[in-house]
Amino acid sequence: SQQGEEDPQALSIQEGENATMNCSYKTSINNLQWYRQNSGRGLVHLILIRSNEREKHSGRLRVTLDTSKKSSSLLITASRAADTASYFCATDGNTGNQFYFGTGTSLTVIP
Amino acid sequence: DGGITQSPKYLFRKEGQNVTLSCEQNLNHDAMYWYRQDPGQGLRLIYYSQIVNDFQKGDIAEGYSVSREKKESFPLTVTSAQKNPTAFYLCASTQTGRQGQPQHFGDGTRLSIL
Numbered sequence A: 001s002q003q004g005e006e007d008p009q010a011l012s013i014q015e016g017e018n019a020t021m022n023c024s025y026k027t028s029i030n031n032l033q034w035y036r037q038n039s040g041r042g043l044v045h046l047i048l049i050r051s052n053e054r055e056k057h058s059g060r061l062r063v064t065l066d067t068s069k070k071s072s073s074l075l076i077t078a079s080r081a082a083d084t085a086s087y088f089c090a091t092d093g094n095t096g097n098q099f100y101f102g103t104g105t106s107l108t109v110i111p
Numbered sequence B: 001d002g003g004i005t006q007s008p009k010y011l012f013r014k015e016g017q018n019v020t021l022s023c024e025q026n027l028n029h030d031a032m033y034w035y036r037q038d039p040g041q042g043l044r045l046i047y048y049s050q051i052v053n054d055f056q057k058g059d060i061a062e063g064y065s066v067s068r069e070k071k072e073s074f075p076l077t078v079t080s081a082q083k084n085p086t087a088f089y090l091c092a093s094t095q096t097g098r099q100g101q102p103q104h105f106g107d108g109t110r111l112s113i114l
Helices: none
Strands: A005-007 A010-014 A019-024 A031-037 A045-052 A055-058 A061-066 A071-076 A085-091 A105-110 B004-007 B010-013 B020-027 B032-038 B043-051 B054-055 B065-066 B076-077 B087-094 B109-113
Touching: A005 A085, A010 A019, A019 A105, A031 A061, A031 A071, A045 A055, A045 A061, A045 A071, A045 B020, B004 B087, B010 B020, B020 B032, B020 B087, B020 B109, B043 B065
Parallel strands: A010 A105, B010 B109
Antiparallel strands: A005 A019, A019 A071, A031 A045, A031 A085, A055 A061, A061 A071, A085 A105, B004 B020, B020 B076, B032 B043, B032 B087, B043 B054, B065 B076, B087 B109
16 A cells, blocks of 8 residues: 555644644655545645645645655644644655555644 | 535445445546545555546545546445445545645545444
8 A cells, every 4th residue: 555644643732832843754755745634524625736846835734745754744833723634645656556554643623 | 605515424335235326526536446444543545536438546445446437426336245334434635737735525425334
């Protein structure tokens, strides 16, 4: 399986704190994407980083990518209760046709 | 509004029964995907289709079947051969032709055994 892994599996923080979650993957990639899933809902795309990029920002999100270590991190700054969700990384496995999702990090932001 | 519609939201299957999950998109996307999500786990690919009348098996295709007769529609049938069908099923679509296109997801169908 080419499924990646997120770390930690679960994270609980106070509102206003920063949340960092990590993703490791197994094969070479063209790009890596992060998604959010609210309970019982579908996934929503957050941000994409290409294999030739090292860091990318979007609002309160900051993503880094280290292709030599086959890992990525997602930082959510100044967290809000509405950020409570599961977060998944997804890679294209260098095929472009399939997407391989990690196991997810469950984030709880306490008001 | 453009998007992906999955129906029904909840579905119950009896022993020996085939059930079909609906997935419709009006995003004009070429590629469509079916994933299975078990509690506390990530998404596993069941089938995907890059173009009408063509589809490929994913990692866990056994016990499932699909069709792609129209660009907008990609129904998934969970057959009686799938012995552990209880899961959350997600349909997604994406535009092809350019790398790095995000996947758009429906809100899922939760399938349970009666």
